[in-house]
Amino acid sequence: MKKNQTMRLSRLKQFAVLAAFISFPLLAGASGIEQFKNFLANTKSARGEFAQVQVKQEAEGKLRMGTPAMGTFLFSKPGKFIWTYKKPYEQVLQADGKTLYIYDKDLNQVTTKKLGSALGASPAAILFGSTDIEKNFRLAENGTRDGLEWMEATPKDKENTFQRINIGMQNNVPVAMELHDAMGQLSLIKFTKFEKNPALKADTFKFVMPKGADLFEN
Incomplete structure (x- = not known):
């Protein structure tokens, strides 16, 4: 089989995998960037559920x-969030605006990092960071696919872990993300039960050290 034919088949297989994981009714709306900027301007906090899966390309495409x-998320801008994995293992990523806490329940271990260096131009910065998204990312339209309006965010820092991040928008809410890392791996995230601007208590994002947990500071 010729090289170009192999590449086309590989892309078709990739689209089939994405469609199997992310499926939505075919509705069109404002462009991806327009919806995303509307989301940034009008969303100070949110909560919901997510499903995440990694796609690996093996031999012969x-x-x-x-x-x-699977798990839940909760955030309040800028820089406060709780990202909780419930299945297949339990882990919590929590930030209070200054510090990022990573809690592994099985190991009963907490690792901390300064939020500034940990957030940067990461995927979390897009949803949980400041509204000045174009400070760290270049934005481009990425067409309509799977009933969503897509945009592409490319980190300006060439040494970033991620090469590009695609975001699928619907009704001014991000409902899907495709994370392409520097190693050629793809992670897909689908958001559901997305609630914008819920009322949150002042101490919602204060991290409470689990009893007996080991602490590692980075």
């Missing part, structure tokens, strides 16, 4: 989906 991870 075959794609393999990993075990889906």
